[in-house]
Amino acid sequence: xxxxxxxxxxxxxxxxxxxxxxxxxxxxxxxxxxxxxxxxxxxxxxxxxxxxxxxxxxxxxxxxxxxxxxxxxxxxxxxxxxxxxxxxxxxxxxxxxxxxxxxxxxxxxxxxxxxxxxxxxxxxxxxxxxxxxxxxxxxxxxxxxxxxxxxxxxxxxxxxxxxxxxxxxxxxxxxxxxxxxxxxxxxxxxxxxxxxxxxxxxxxxxxxxxxxxxxxxxxxxxxxxxxxxxxxxxxxxxxxxxxxxxxxxxxxxxxxxxxxxxx
Numbered sequence: 001x002x003x004x005x006x007x008x009x010x011x012x013x014x015x016x017x018x019x020x021x022x023x024x025x026x027x028x029x030x031x032x033x034x035x036x037x038x039x040x041x042x043x044x045x046x047x048x049x050x051x052x053x054x055x056x057x058x059x060x061x062x063x064x065x066x067x068x069x070x071x072x073x074x075x076x077x078x079x080x081x082x083x084x085x086x087x088x089x090x091x092x093x094x095x096x097x098x099x100x101x102x103x104x105x106x107x108x109x110x111x112x113x114x115x116x117x118x119x120x121x122x123x124x125x126x127x128x129x130x131x132x133x134x135x136x137x138x139x140x141x142x143x144x145x146x147x148x149x150x151x152x153x154x155x156x157x158x159x160x161x162x163x164x165x166x167x168x169x170x171x172x173x174x175x176x177x178x179x180x181x182x183x184x185x186x187x188x189x190x191x192x193x194x195x196x197x198x199x200x201x202x203x204x205x206x207x208x209x210x211x212x213x214x215x216x217x218x219x220x221x222x223x224x225x226x227x228x229x230x231x232x233x234x235x236x237x238x239x240x241x242x243x244x245x246x247x248x249x250x251x252x253x254x255x256x257x258x259x260x261x262x263x
Contacts, residue, residue, distance in 0.1 A: 001042070001095045001096055001116075001119070001120045002044045002045075002093065002094045002095050002096070003042055003043050003044050003045075003094065003095065003096040003097070003098060003116050003119075003197075004044060004045050004046075004047070004083075004084060004087065004092075004094040004096070004097050004098065005037040005040070005043045005045070005046045005047070005098040005100055005112070006047055006048075006049050006067075006079075006080040006083045006084065006097060006098065006099055006100070007030065007033050007034060007037065007046070007047070007048045007049065007100050007101075007102045008048075008049045008050075008069075008075075008076030008077075008079035008080055008083075008099065008101070008102055009030050009048050009049065009050045009052075009055050009102035010050065010051055010052065010055075010071075010076075010079070011050075011051070011052035011054060011055055012052075013103075015245055015246050016244070016245065016246050016247055018054075019103055019244065020050075020055050020058075020102050020103070021054065021055065021058055022244070022247070022250060024105045024244075024250060024253055024254055024257070024263075025254045025257055025258070025262070025263030026263070027062075028058050028062075029102070029103065029105045029244060029253075030048060030055065030058065030059060030102050031058075031059075031062050031064075032105035032106070032257070033100060033101075033102050033103075033104055033105055033107060034046055034048065034059065034062070034064045036100075036107045036108065036109050036112065037098070037100055037107075037109075037112055039109040040109040040110075040112035040113045040116065041109075041113040041116065041117075042113055042116035042117065042120065043098070043112065043113075043116060044094070045065075045087075045092075045094075046064070046065065047064075047065045047066065047067050047083055047087070048064060048065070048066045048067070048102065049066075049067050049069050049079040049080060049082065049083035050066055050067075050068065050069065050079075051068065051069055051070065051071035051073070051079075052071075053068075056068060067082075067083040067086050067087070069082040069083060069086075070082065075221060076099060076101060076102075077099055077196075077203070077206065077207060077221060078207050080097060080099040080198075080203065081203050081204055081206075081207045084097050084200060084203065084204075085204075088200075094200055095199070095200075096116065096119045096120075096197055096198070096199065096200075097197070097198050097199075097200055097203050098112065098115065098116070098195065098196065098197050098198075099195070099196040099197075099198070100112065100194070100195050101194035101195070101243065103194075103243050103244045103245065104193075104194045104195070104241045104242070104243055104244075105242075105244060105253050105257065106240070106241050106242050106253050106256040106257055106260075107193070107194070107195065107241045108237065108239035108241065108260075110237065110239060111130050111132075111193060111195065111235075111237040111239050111241065112195065114130060114235040114236075114237050115128050115129065115130050115195055115197050115235045116197070117235070118197070118233050118235040119197045119199075119233075122233060125231065125233045126198070126199050126202040126230050126231060126232075127196065127197060127198055127199075127202060127225055127230055127231065127232045127233065128196070128197035128232065128233040128234070128235060129148075129156070129192065129193070129195060129196050129197070129222065129232055129233070129234055129235070130192075130193040130195050130234065130235045130236075130237050131148050131150075131190040131191055131192050131193060131234050131235075131236055131237070132190070132191050132193060132236070132237050132238060132239060132240050132241075133186075133187065133189075133190065133191070133236075133238070134186055134189045134190070134191050135186075135240075137178055137181060137186055138178075139191070140163040140178075140189055141163055141176065141178075143161040143162075144161075144243070144245065145191055146159055146160070146161055146191070146192040146220060147159065147160050147161070147162070147163060147164050147189060147190065147191065147192065148190050148191075148192040148234060149164050149165060149190070150190065150234050154233055154234050154235070154236070155231050155232065155233055155234065156222075156226060156231075156232040156233075156234050158223075158226065159192055159218070159220050159222050159223060159226070160218060160220075161218055161219075161220070163177070163189070164189075165188060165189075167180070167181050167185055167188075190234070190236070191240070192222075193237070193240075193241045194241065194243055195241075196222070202230065206224070206225060206228075206230070209224055209228055211224060212224045212227040212228070214226075214227055215227070240256065242256055
């Protein structure tokens with residue numbers, strides 16, 4: 001299975017301008033993501049899809065490949081589809097396309113490999129993603145830590161910024177269920193990670209779908225797929241990945257990389 005890994009990366013992030021070039025433990029953030037994708041088993045080719053020559057120049061400087069895309073594209077998914085189209089126009093053919101968010105410097109290569117394996121072993125699966133366990137009940141109530149509930153076949157039922165599933169008490173109804181949550185119930189929750197896999201035709205079809213009200217409400221693009229009836233398989237991994245949204249997140253990402261002996 002020929003798998004293309006695309007790292008969408010734009011310079012003008014509203015909360016963190018120039019984020020892909022921010023230094024994380026001595027390397028530009030986008031380099032960490034590129035190297036993780038390059039080490040992942042089953043990945044055939046890795047490219048950074050960007051609209052900014054500063055990012056492209058940096059990527060080429062550390063030996064990576066960059067594909068220039070239109071600055072007007074509305075999302076990383078659209079940028080991923082544009083990069084795929086550019087490579088297909090040059091004669092490349094892929095069976096699977098990964099969208100690995102360029103602000104995930106601690107994305108583990110084994111997590112990427114697990115999603116590739118999920119798509120390889122389930123040829124009828126149109127989309128895939130990854131999730132890891134929660135280690136702290138308090139994180140369930142962090143809206144930046146997206147939760148995913150799956151069925152018995154590891155297909156996503158729903159994604160939310162709210163803590164799902166809700167743990168009901170026999171007589172108390174409050175949004176915060178931590179006071180009556182047992183330690184073992186933490187295993188009911190899975191944290192979604194910023195990584196998607198698509199069949200090429202599904203990626204192209206997805207980008208033509210209009211945003212769905214659920215997607216707009218939760219600000220979670222993957223809900224567009226579920227609402228359209230597109231199944232999403234979920235590969236479970238033990239490895240946490242932290243998205244860097246604001247400058248204050250850099251320290252957390254560096255700490256996780258140090259914990260793994262990489263920084």
